[in-house]
Amino acid sequence: MKLLFLGCLLLVSSYGFAEPFAGADALAGKALVEKHCISCHAANFGGDGSAIYTREHRKVQTSKGLVAQVRNCNTMLGLKWFEDEELNVASYLNKTYYKFTE
Numbered sequence: 630m631k632l633l634f635l636g637c638l639l640l641v642s643s644y645g646f647a648e649p650f651a652g653a654d655a656l657a658g659k660a661l662v663e664k665h666c667i668s669c670h671a672a673n674f675g676g677d678g679s680a681i682y683t684r685e686h687r688k689v690q691t692s693k694g695l696v697a698q699v700r701n702c703n704t705m706l707g708l709k710w711f712e713d714e715e716l717n718v719a720s721y722l723n724k725t726y727y728k729f730t731e
C-alpha cells in the first residue's frame with residue numbers, strides 16, 4: 630500500500646508539477662524538431678545531433694533560456710512557428726534532454 634502511494638507521488642511529480650511546460654504537446658514538438666532541426670545539429674555535432682543538448686558547456690541553462698533559444702532558431706530559420714509550437718518544441722527538448730523542473 631505504501632509502495633503504491635509512493636509510486637503515485639512519483640508519477641505526479643514527473644508528469645505534473647515538475648514540468649515547466651505543462652499543457653504543451655511534446656509529441657507535436659518532437660515531430661517539428663525531427664523535421665526542421667535535427668539534420669543541421671547532426672551535421673555539426675555528429676550522430677543524431679542530440680549531443681548538442683547534452684554537451685558539457687551547453688548554452689541553455691534554464692527553461693526560460695530554452696524557450697528563448699527555440700524562439701531564436703525559429704526566427705533565424707524563418708519557420709514562422711506560433712508561440713504554442715515553440716512551447717511544444719521546448720517541452721519535447723526539456724522532457725528528452727534538459728529535464729529542467731521549473
Ligand code: HEC
Nearest residue numbers: 665666669670673681682686687688689698699702703718
Ligand atoms: C542551420 C543549422 C541549424 C539549424 C537548422 C538548427 N540549429 Fe540549433 N543550433 C545550431 C548550432 C550550430 C548550435 C550551437 C550554437 C552555439 O554553440 O553557440 C545550435 C544550438 C541549439 C540549441 C542550444 C543547445 C545548447 O547548447 O544547450 C538549441 C536548444 C537548438 N539549437 C535548438 C534548435 C531548434 C529547436 C531548431 C529547429 C527549429 C534548430 N536548433 C535548428 C545549428 C542549427
